[in-house]
Amino acid sequence: MARKKLIAGNWKMNCLQEEGLSLAKAVAAKVKAQKWDCDFLICPPFTLLTSIKKCLRGTKIALGAQDVHFAEKGAHTGDISPLMLKDAGCTYTLIGHSERRVDHFESNDLICKKAIAAHNAGLNTVICIGETGAERDAGKTIKVCQEEINGSVPDDATAKNTVIAYEPIWAIGTGKTPTAADVQEVHAAIRKALSKKLGKAVANKMRILYGGSVKPANAKELLSLPDVDGALIGGASLKAEDFIAIAVNATK
Ligand code: PEP
Numbered sequence: 001m002a003r004k005k006l007i008a009g010n011w012k013m014n015c016l017q018e019e020g021l022s023l024a025k026a027v028a029a030k031v032k033a034q035k036w037d038c039d040f041l042i043c044p045p046f047t048l049l050t051s052i053k054k055c056l057r058g059t060k061i062a063l064g065a066q067d068v069h070f071a072e073k074g075a076h077t078g079d080i081s082p083l084m085l086k087d088a089g090c091t092y093t094l095i096g097h098s099e100r101r102v103d104h105f106e107s108n109d110l111i112c113k114k115a116i117a118a119h120n121a122g123l124n125t126v127i128c129i130g131e132t133g134a135e136r137d138a139g140k141t142i143k144v145c146q147e148e149i150n151g152s153v154p155d156d157a158t159a160k161n162t163v164i165a166y167e168p169i170w171a172i173g174t175g176k177t178p179t180a181a182d183v184q185e186v187h188a189a190i191r192k193a194l195s196k197k198l199g200k201a202v203a204n205k206m207r208i209l210y211g212g213s214v215k216p217a218n219a220k221e222l223l224s225l226p227d228v229d230g231a232l233i234g235g236a237s238l239k240a241e242d243f244i245a246i247a248v249n250a251t252k
Contacts, residue, residue, distance in 0.1 A: 003206075004038060005229055005250035007038055007041070007243070008163075008230065010043050010211075010233065010234050011023075011044045012099070015045065017051060020051070024055045028055050036251055040060060041064050042056075042061055043065060043066050044063075062091045063088075063090050064090055065094070067080070067100055067114075068117070070116070072117075081121075085123060092125065093124075094128060095111050095114045095125050095126065095128070096148075108151025109151065111151075112154055119154065119161045119162075126209070128164075128167050129164065129166060130144075130171075130172075130211075131168055133169065136168065141186060145186060146193045149193040157206075158202060162206060163230075164190060165209040165210075165211045165232040166183075166210055168212050174213060177214075184226065188226075188227050191208060208228065208229050210231055215235075215236045216246055219248075219250075223246075224249075233246060
């Protein structure tokens with residue numbers, strides 16, 4: 001099953017206007033300069049969304065947020081609704097990143113509610129899952145991923161509106177990555193869990209990204225694995241040349 005790869009950048013809580021705009025412009029120029037057969041997504045902080053949307057015009061780079069609230073509007077101080085993200089020019093939002101699961105005590109139930117609200121508003125979601133180092137050491141990686149798929153992914157998710165990102169928490173920002181064989185094993189198990197939940201046809205089309213210390217040096221090996229359909233990139237997405245050097249490995 002051919003799935004178009006998605007190269008996604010999670011800028012996290014980085015960049016003020018000037019730095020963010022110059023990074024987005026540099027990525028946009030590099031993406032425009034070449035023909036690509038992968039998709040691109042960048043997820044800057046909320047404060048940069050509207051200004052970055054302007055520099056992405058005429059490129060194939062989609063704009064995404066890093067989180068969303070499940071309510072349409074109302075008394076939710078500090079939160080942002082799906083329609084607000086659409087209004088700012090987003091077509092995607094990340095949901096359930098481990099930093100939100102930990103820092104903001106986000107549960108699978110809450111993440112699922114956010115995904116449903118985002119989909120209802122016409123946004124696509126990248127739903128993040130992954131085990132801690134302790135869970136990995138205890139041999140629970142696949143069980144944790146299955147539970148997170150079952151709990152965080154809405155029952156009517158489609159391959160069009162949903163992307164899964166497998167991000168082992170111990171690999172995020174640490175420079176450590178699982179072996180290629182381990183990544184493939186977990187991605188295949190995630191696809192099996194998706195198949196059980198959503199049916200084989202949907203699971204076979206749904207993109208599963210790998211995230212966690214992806215850089216130009218390891219991108220080729222990771223992106224060539226059969227069940228790896230792209231990458232969610234944190235640190236390396238803050239340098240246009242690294243982001244693009246990773247993306248080069250996603251094209252045929
Ligand atoms: C992330 O947090 O989504 C991530 C993958 O970070 P890094 O690439 O820096 O490990």
